[in-house]
Amino acid sequence: MRKTLLAVAGLALGGAAFAGLLASGALERSVVSRAVETPLGADQIRALAPRGAAVAAAADCYACHTARGGAPWAGGMPFETPFGTIHATNISPSPEGIGGWSRAEFHRALRDGIAPGGRHLYPAMPYTSYRGMTEGDVDALYAYLITREKMPVANRPNGLAFPFDQRWTLSAWNLLNLPAAVAMPDPTRSDLWNRGRYVAEALGHCGECHTPRNLMQGLRGEAALTGAVIEGLEAPDITPAGLARMGFAPASLARFMGTGLSAQGGATHQMFEVVHYSTRHMAQADLAAMAAYLFDRDTPGAEADPAAPAAAPLAAAVSGRARASYDGLCAGCHGAQGEGIPHVSVALRTNAGLRTASPASVVRAVLAGLPAQTFPGGERMEAMPGFAADLDDAALADLTNWMRTEWGGQASTLSPQDMAAIRAAITPRHAARD
Amino acid sequence: MTMPIQDQALSLTVNDVPVGPIPVPRGTSMQEFLHEWLGLTGARMGCGQGICNACTVMVEEDGKVPREMRTCITGAHWFEGRRVRTVEGHACEEADGSLTLSPVQTAFVEAFAFQCGYCTPGFVTAATVLVERLKAAPVPRDAVEAVVTEALDHHICRCTGYVRYHTAVRDLVLATPGLVTA
Numbered sequence: 324m325r326k327t328l329l330a331v332a333g334l335a336l337g338g339a340a341f342a343g344l345l346a347s348g349a350l351e352r353s354v355v356s357r358a359v360e361t362p363l364g365a366d367q368i369r370a371l372a373p374r375g376a377a378v379a380a381a382a383d384c385y386a387c388h389t390a391r392g393g394a395p396w397a398g399g400m401p402f403e404t405p406f407g408t409i410h411a412t413n414i415s416p417s418p419e420g421i422g423g424w425s426r427a428e429f430h431r432a433l434r435d436g437i438a439p440g441g442r443h444l445y446p447a448m449p450y451t452s453y454r455g456m457t458e459g460d461v462d463a464l465y466a467y468l469i470t471r472e473k474m475p476v477a478n479r480p481n482g483l484a485f486p487f488d489q490r491w492t493l494s495a496w497n498l499l500n501l502p503a504a505v506a507m508p509d510p511t512r513s514d515l516w517n518r519g520r521y522v523a524e525a526l527g528h529c530g531e532c533h534t535p536r537n538l539m540q541g542l543r544g545e546a547a548l549t550g551a552v553i554e555g556l557e558a559p560d561i562t563p564a565g566l567a568r569m570g571f572a573p574a575s576l577a578r579f580m581g582t583g584l585s586a587q588g589g590a591t592h593q594m595f596e597v598v599h600y601s602t603r604h605m606a607q608a609d610l611a612a613m614a615a616y617l618f619d620r621d622t623p624g625a626e627a628d629p630a631a632p633a634a635a636p637l638a639a640a641v642s643g644r645a646r647a648s649y650d651g652l653c654a655g656c657h658g659a660q661g662e663g664i665p666h667v668s669v670a671l672r673t674n675a676g677l678r679t680a681s682p683a684s685v686v687r688a689v690l691a692g693l694p695a696q697t698f699p700g701g702e703r704m705e706a707m708p709g710f711a712a713d714l715d716d717a718a719l720a721d722l723t724n725w726m727r728t729e730w731g732g733q734a735s736t737l738s739p740q741d742m743a744a745i746r747a748a749i750t751p752r753h754a755a756r757d
Numbered sequence: 758m759t760m761p762i763q764d765q766a767l768s769l770t771v772n773d774v775p776v777g778p779i780p781v782p783r784g785t786s787m788q789e790f791l792h793e794w795l796g797l798t799g800a801r802m803g804c805g806q807g808i809c810n811a812c813t814v815m816v817e818e819d820g821k822v823p824r825e826m827r828t829c830i831t832g833a834h835w836f837e838g839r840r841v842r843t844v845e846g847h848a849c850e851e852a853d854g855s856l857t858l859s860p861v862q863t864a865f866v867e868a869f870a871f872q873c874g875y876c877t878p879g880f881v882t883a884a885t886v887l888v889e890r891l892k893a894a895p896v897p898r899d900a901v902e903a904v905v906t907e908a909l910d911h912h913i914c915r916c917t918g919y920v921r922y923h924t925a926v927r928d929l930v931l932a933t934p935g936l937v938t939a
């Protein structure tokens with residue numbers, strides 16, 4: 324009995340000591356060097372800012388830190404997480420934003436996830452990825468953001484329940500999920516591959532959506548880029564095998580990232596915003612490097628896209644019913660053979676969305692429609708109407724199964740219940756995106 | 758890519774009149790069928806992409822509020838067995854052969870709501886669907902403005918008749934008993 328008491332007391336003391344250590348920040352491992360304690364001069368900031376604009380675009384800061392219809396860089400964009408709603412913060416140089424942040428404080432926020440005053444950032448801010456950014460790029464980004472217009476917009480409170488509203492607990496999260504050191508260039512790989520890794524992993528933070536997360540919402544490194552579900556949709560597998568399955572080769576992937584459109588379809592849902600705010604503004608060389616890295620190549624590949632898969636078998640009754648729905652509701656814009664109409668609607672017969680494991684993205688588009696989208700070079704795709712009232716779950720399952728077998732080349736036996744689940748997850752926000 | 762033309766029999770009800778079975782090539786749009794087979798040219802070809810809604814007709818189902826359907830991007834065979842009302846089917850024919858406009862049509866004429874009239878069939882359809890919807894589910898008086906906007910929002914008018922269309926529908930809804938609660 325005394326032994327048990329001692330053990331319990333020991334555990335409690337140890338736990339308290341550990342919690343104290345966590346809260347004190349003694350266990351935090353910073354990757355920020357002492358060199359950034361020296362403030363940047365006004366001339367340095369002026370000189371760095373233009374490059375910072377490119378860094379901000381590649382790191383896609385704007386898409387999250389600007390509410391749709393809100394002031395630029397003033398935050399307020401909501402994010403649904405399993406723990407509640409988090410709002411992106413003001414990062415304009417106003418007192419509500421990063422006004423008054425020193426160069427070193429900005430570095431620590433971006434790479435260690437700790438804002439001035441020791442306030443831990445939530446990992447919705449991808450500091451786990453930005454940790455890999457170079458000191459020079461972080462300086463450039465700081466110079467760019469600190470020279471934007473001040474937006475005196477108050478930050479919106481987060482809707483997180485206890486204990487997730489306790490920021491100090493992130494110290495433990497960081498201990499378990501934040502890499503101690505950052506990846507150094509791999510001397511056995513080409514400069515192209517290494518640059519691609521930097522663009523994709525550190526700046527572009529692809530893994531934040533495309534890598535599955537563990538129960539703590541930490542990225543599962545062993546399953547990097549193999550695809551994940553985010554806000555009810557699949558961020559597809561973008562490993563070399565996953566990209567090939569969607570019909571991409573390095574050249575078409577670079578084109579897709581740069582323009583949002585390729586034979587594989589148009590960027591939709593959250594990926595449209597990634598292209599719109601970030602990748603379309605990247606240099607061609609960075610797009611090529613990112614494509615090479617994601618295909619794990621040391622040289623820019625010039626090969627054609629993989630051949631379309633052969634249609635998978637499907638019961639004649641299902642394809643008959645599906646074909647009637649398709650001819651009636653879809654063929655007017657997407658063509659009798661799924662060929663699409665330039666500048667109006669994407670082709671379906673080569674569409675990546677029909678080749679991915681999850682049907683959620685395609686089914687949500689069919690049910691809720693898609694907004695009109697603009698792409699670089701004056702290109703656009705017209706709005707797609709939603710067909711929730713015209714297709715019941717049985718008809719929708721037939722149509723989805725048929726498109727996925729006919730053009731996606733994969734066996735597909737989705738049930739009306741599967742369709743109902745996707746239908747139930749649709750909110751007015753999905754139908755009314757601007 | 759050329760494909761052999763394949764006919765498929767089509768039967769439906771248009772403006773309360775049974776039509777068909779008629780052999781119609783598969784892939785024919787509903788708009789083409791209305792124009793070329795039935796001589797009903799009221800559903801207008803505007804964008805051909807499902808955006809302007811000048812081509813809409815009402816689909817009527819027993820026990821349900823009618824809904825709007827675009828005819829330019831919807832296949833004729835999708836309407837197999839369904840009941841459709843085009844803009845030609847809104848006015849009533851009297852015993853002496855004269856026509857009495859529907860309340861929505863009358864409201865548009867009285868408000869000088871349209872100028873060139875190209876988009877009007879679509880607006881008549883949308884406004885009529887709204888009136889039928891409100892008969893089944895009235896809305897509070899202070900919601901009418903927003904409900905009318907939402908009902909007409911997807912229709913494009915290039916003569917910028919929006920305000921008069923909107924006013925005409927709003928006034929009709931407010932003046933018709935049973936469409937608005939307390």
